[in-house]
Amino acid sequence: MGILVTVALSMGYDTARPIIIAVIAGFVIAIPVSWLVARKITHLVKT
Template identity: 60%
Template sequence: MLRLASILYSLIGTTLAGSLVIAALVMGYDTLSPILIAAVAGFIVAVPVSWLVAKQIVEEG
């Protein structure tokens, strides 16, 4: 399951990080610090999300 979670992390992490960066830009933050914080937050949040998605996939199959 770790292998599946790591593959999913590569997809989910970039998606969440990109979404949070776009959200930060829409809210008016246009300096480096808030954009980096949003990207890092997306990658951190993606760890448990990818684990839960992998767990659901394994339980279904």
């Protein structure tokens, strides 16, 4: 989420709307990625 906010700010989008969109997009992307990483770690620890 922070990476997308940093990208938005460095591209000159410094108003509230693009930052909020970046936060929401980062959150939506982070949910499945974190689930996949947690699943992979669980499988690695079990063996």
